[in-house]
Amino acid sequence: MTESKFGNHYYILKTTSKHERTVADNIREAIENNMTDVVVTAVVVPEDIKGYVFVESPEEHARIEELVESIAHARIVLKNETSLEEIKHFLVPKPAVSGIDEGTIVELIAGPFKGEKAVVKRVDHTKEEITVELYESIVPIPITIRGDNVRVIDRNQD
Structure with missing residues (x-):
């Protein structure tokens, strides 16, 4: 059994794919509207893992299973608990410019x-900004924007 210094356990819930946020919202709603007496101290929806939600609770495994039965799109609680150390890296946000390089x-x-489509000319990791030049522009004008204002289309450009 994995328990934190505060007496909480860390469970992994399997969900319907692409409904992770819905499950987290449904858990919050069930608790706020007193639809369950199960105590949940935190719910984490990691972007990197599809189909799973992490739950922190002082409750035993069977009680979390009771909660899952009442939550739409929540499927099962994995048998083995996890630890805070194993999920800690999901709690740190990735920089907006991670995975974006020149070209x-x-x-x-x-x-x-x-x-508009553009080519990345420079990446500023400290400010989380990138400088791009628009693809179809006749005169190349550098535009500096935040890294979270773009969607990567192709990483193979040289």
Whole structure:
């Protein structure tokens, strides 16, 4: 049994794919509306893992299973608990520019150039900004934008 210094256990719930956020919202709603007496101290929906939600609770495994039965799109509680150490890396947000390098082709998803394709010319990891040049621009004008305002299209550009 994996228990924190606060007496909490860490469980992994299997969910219907692409309904992880829904399961987390349904757990919150069930607790807020007193639809369950199961105590949950935290719910984490990691972006990197599809179909799973982490739950922190002082409750025993059987009680979390009771909760899962009442939550739409929640399937099962994995048999073995996990530890905070094993899930800690999911709690640290990734930089907005991670995975973006010079030469990467991106699509702008916000701002006045939304929908335009561009080539990354420079990446500033400290400010989490990138400088791009629009693909179809006659005169190449460098535009500096936040890394979370783009969607990577192709990483293989040289």
